[in-house]
Amino acid sequence: MSAAIAPPPASTLHLNDVHSGLNRTAIAGLLQPRSLDQACAAVRDCARLGRSTIAVGARHAMGGQQFLSGGWLLDTSGLDRIVDFDPERGLITVEAGVQWPALLAWLARHPGNVRGWTIRQKQTGADGFSLGGAFASNIHGRGLAFAPFVEDVESIMLIDHRGDARIADRERNAEWFALAAGGYGLFGLVARLTLRLVPRTVLRREVALLRVGELMPHLQAAVADGCTYGDFQFAIDPASDDFLDLGIASCYRPLADAAPDPSPRHLGGEDFAHLLRLAHVDPSRAFAEYAAFYLATDGQRYGSDSQQAGVYLEGYHAGVDAALGHCGSEMITELYVPRARLAEFMVAAADALRRHHAQPIYGTVRLVCAERSSMLAWAREDWACIVFNLHVRHDPAGRAAAAAAFRALIDEALARGGSYYLTYHRHATRDQVEAAYPQFREFLRRKRELDPDRRWDSDWFRHHEALFARAGA
Known part of the structure; x- marks a missing residue:
């Protein structure tokens, strides 16, 4: 077994969402990678063992998209490094488990950030959210003329259902980028994100x-x-x-x-x-x-x-x-x-x-x-x-x-x-x-085609798949 996979607990492990406490979920265990290589290895091990998994970050979302009943969760909290910073163009690459306070503190103390680069938007009302989760649910803040978070992201590194890491943006692997943005982790683990920063005002x-x-x-x-x-x-x-x-x-x-x-x-x-x-x-x-x-x-x-x-x-x-x-x-x-x-x-x-x-x-x-x-x-x-x-x-x-x-x-x-x-x-x-998402049937179809072995799964996905199955979709 890969070192990235924690052994099964002696008794069933339960997790819940932080805010509502209405998603108490029994899981088999946690995958806890500490590096990109370990994350890829963990996903490959799941494929070899016939397991499904889903990424879990700070656990604030309440729809069940970060939980998988009876399954293994891939905990991104150990993927918490700042990978690269371009102070000329205002681009920063972070791992998925980085949370907003850590990113802001890093930017504030970095000696090369002479232009005062910072984030454009984040969720308000709390700070302890992971950036991978922000991309997976395509969040927004309280900007008066801003599009959602996907428009702040230059590119991602996505680990697919085979455990392979690929760069995706609006030109390279463009469909994967579009599916992963607001795709609730169902098309792979967004292991890294490159953000477009803005000058602090x-x-x-x-x-x-x-x-x-x-x-x-x-x-x-x-x-x-x-x-x-x-x-x-x-x-x-x-x-x-x-x-x-x-x-x-x-x-x-x-x-x-x-x-x-x-x-x-x-x-x-x-x-x-x-x-x-x-x-x-x-x-x-x-x-x-x-x-x-x-x-x-x-x-x-x-x-x-x-x-x-x-x-x-x-x-x-x-x-x-x-x-x-x-x-x-x-x-x-x-x-x-x-x-x-x-x-x-x-x-x-x-x-x-x-x-x-x-x-x-x-x-x-x-x-x-x-x-x-x-x-x-x-x-x-x-x-x-x-x-x-x-x-x-x-x-x-x-x-x-x-x-x-x-x-x-x-x-x-x-x-x-x-x-x-x-x-x-x-x-x-x-x-x-x-009615709200006329593209949802296509979303389900692409999920079946691009992840035929259902390596990425969640209670959120199971619920919505069952809704449309009952409708003969």
Whole structure:
């Protein structure tokens, strides 16, 4: 057996996703390579032994794409090196297990980074995500005029189902690149990525309290006036007339010849814990306190990379459970609608959430631009993106109720010519998947053709394959 493969544990190993805790999965074991050669050897060993595997990184995704029931997982955490840096062109090559804080720290201290290169975007709300996972789910941040993460990637090194490593980009092995971007690890392990960096800038936060009907004109004017990042945090109390309507719009404007504030006001861990608890028990007060804080930070200056950092409170729900008297957590869904139909969608979403007695804990609106580089592209056009973090009770009735609420939100987005993000859950029906992703049948067909022995597999893939099999696809 290869040294890259850990021996089977004495008892069944269970893993779960970090955020929702709703994907407890029994696996056979972990493959733990520490180098590119070991990763290739691990995949070859799986092929020789007739095993399937899937890559697992920081375990934040909630759709089961990084888990394989009864199978072996390829843990990328040991692939954590910076491989190459081109300070002239602003390109950096990293291994898949590198997480955002390590990359930013490396760039900040590197003596050759005299131009101040940094990342363009990352997920917000947390920092401990792997870059391989970011590419596999084709993430986005809160840029006002950015396409998803695939457009920040110059090339990848992909380990295919035979254990062979190949370079893929938009010209070499172009189909593999398009399938791996947002392909959830089903076409191979993205062992390395070469990123296009951008110069670090200083941004001024500009904050306004708005109604959702005012939001799109406000954001469009901000983009036209040079703002590069922004979002809108909306009220979350279903009992309030402000529900999904009133919100805090924060835009970030680049400043020339300015420095970040040395000690800006910010929400720390205790502040977020307090607000999260309030969001469960007194959501109107939670929004009022959050809005008051953000209004007080109008005019503060931040680095364009540091303003994307987020405090993540792992395990915070234990205290919330005690207050609520039941076990639960939050689960995310992300919807997309044409920008002109955002206000209309929010009215319909508010009605759907009330109808299903859903409890939003957090919600935001962002903008995303279309991309044409990935096969399973979710950003087919310039969307308004709406994120809901819903409280889910962990009993069967609570999980069923949450699933119904998520499906209702997808229906409202589809009814307005929109879509949804595949990453966060597996609650969509087959009709919803196909309406949002008309290319999904082709995605499944190419998977069967390019990985005939099913070396790469996951619970996410098994679920969606079964959905389409039942439909005779």
